Amino acid sequence: MEFLVIGIIIAAIAVIGATALFYRARGRRRPVAPPAAGPSVTGSAQGVPAGGGGTAVAERAPPVVEAAPVAAEAEVLPEIEVPEPTAGRLVRLRSRLSRSQGTLGQGLLKLLSRDKLDEATWEEIEDTLIAADLGVGPATELVGRLRTNTRVQGSRTVDEARALLREELIALIDPTLDRSLKVAKHPAADGAPERPAVAMVVGVNGTGKTTTTGKLARVLVADGYTVVLGAADTFRAAAADQLQTWGQRVGAYTVRGAEGADPASVAFEAVKEGTGMGVDTVLIDTAGRLHTKTGLMDELGKVKRVAEKQGTVDEVLLVLDATTGQNGLVQARVFAEVVDVTGIVLTKLDGTAKGGIVVAVQKELGVPVKLVGLGEGPDDLAPFDPEAFVDALLQ
Known part of the structure; x- marks a missing residue:
């Protein structure tokens, strides 16, 4: 009897321990949370016809971060340069x-x-x-x-x-010669509106007219003038591009035509555009031509006449290569007869040991040397000063 009581007690203890272990293990389990309900959308938004079964439940998606709008690539313009002052x-x-x-x-x-x-x-x-x-x-x-x-x-x-x-x-x-450039705007007078001064750049092939025109634009901008360029050299494919590049560097607008277009029409439009924009000066670059080609020389005269339908041409600058020496004088004489040259630009003066061409060309044409090219740099075109020139020869 005593052993029976002991057995019952042991069995009871075992049952109680097992029950305790069962409930402890059950308490350690994590409760499974129900799926979170997403935003409610209409059936039509989910491809379900509206009214066909109530609403649908969408899964919650991670927030969408919209990319910043990509700005259209701006046109890259060359930086506007400030040319060096011409004085000195x-x-x-x-x-x-x-x-x-x-x-x-x-x-x-x-x-x-x-x-x-x-x-x-x-x-x-x-x-x-x-x-x-x-x-x-x-x-x-x-x-x-x-x-x-x-x-x-x-x-x-x-x-x-x-x-x-x-x-x-x-x-x-002759220091008494007037070497100033007539590039100032004409004021309104006698009922006529103000208009820009017009300068044509002429010369034979290879003297550097387009480059000289671009450098002259820098000279004028350095002295405070506003400029429009006319690319009337329509025979050479790269001439208009070259002139436009020069203009963009100093903020000057370039008027150009199609390759092979009538150069006189380009000159006309350049003066017209310059008048409308209210600039001080219009510079017209012309095609190089041999002085012996009568047809081309006649065409040069036409360019000048057509440009003058918008206003007088104030300067005709003849570009001469200083290294050609006396041979350049024959060219100069013919150009002067066709377009009434008002001034000489001597390029490549730094490349010759013969400075006497300055005197010779003035004596030949009766017009002054107004500008000289002294190097390949963009600001190596200088107003001609007789005293400074002679001092350089004798230093």
């Missing part, structure tokens, strides 16, 4: 200009500072001047003035010879 350019570039001194400057100084200036020496001086592209007439004139001065003053030192030569060369180049 010729002085700054004296080191390049001084390449001319070997023939004209220093050569003459050595001869003039000799102890004895006999007839043979004077002939050598005249030959030196002619070799420097001064021309026979101007060379004879200069020798005569030098002989008179040295006869009166007697022998001289190198410094005295330099002072004398400087004085005579400046007088020969």
